[in-house]
Amino acid sequence: DTAVSQTPKYLVTQMGNDKSIKCEQNLGHDTMYWYKQDSKKFLKIMFSYNNKELIINETVPNRFSPKSPDKAHLNLHINSLELGDSAVYFCASSQSGRGGETQYFGPGTRLLVL
């Protein structure tokens, strides 16, 4: 069974569109995260949620809106997509969100904005 899963795996879309990426974890963890990996492979955290509550919100354009319907799911909605949004987006989860915990990553969603 996949511990952290993301859909879709690949997403190709036009500038200006709105798209969503879904993430689910079956590890029973309380905290979930979204990371962005840019074209130079640099990974940076975007958001984290603990039990459906927003904990970390880095400097991210407000076109990006995370939504957590329950603690096993954290979706990422992106409005008015721009070329610079092309990247790989990784979802992750950890037990409670405390520093030092191992985070388990999904396989990534490769987004290409044309």
Place this chain on the structure above:
Amino acid sequence: AQSVTQLDSHVSVSEGTPVLLRCNYSSSYSPSLFWYVQHPNKGLQLLLKYTSAATLVKGINGFEAEFKKSETSFHLTKPSAHMSDAAEYFCVVSEAHGTSYGKLTFGQGTILTVHP
């Protein structure tokens, strides 16, 4: 504040020779340190983790890392490289306190190439 610097963007070794990937960190609090590996077009897999127990940490696939507080380093080693080790490796720091609470900060990555 926390930060990580991976000292080499590319490392190239021959199969069967030792691997050394270098990482220096900066942290205001006692850090936890991780090495993750990413194979081409794949997700991130945890190799090993340091959390203030033994300073020499053993991970999967024969990898080890040593935490040296005096040098603020957490270098990754393997005695003998295998072709399947070819991937990108990320050194990562996490703090238990402060404003970085729970946040992972990644290094820039080191691409490991293994030649036959």
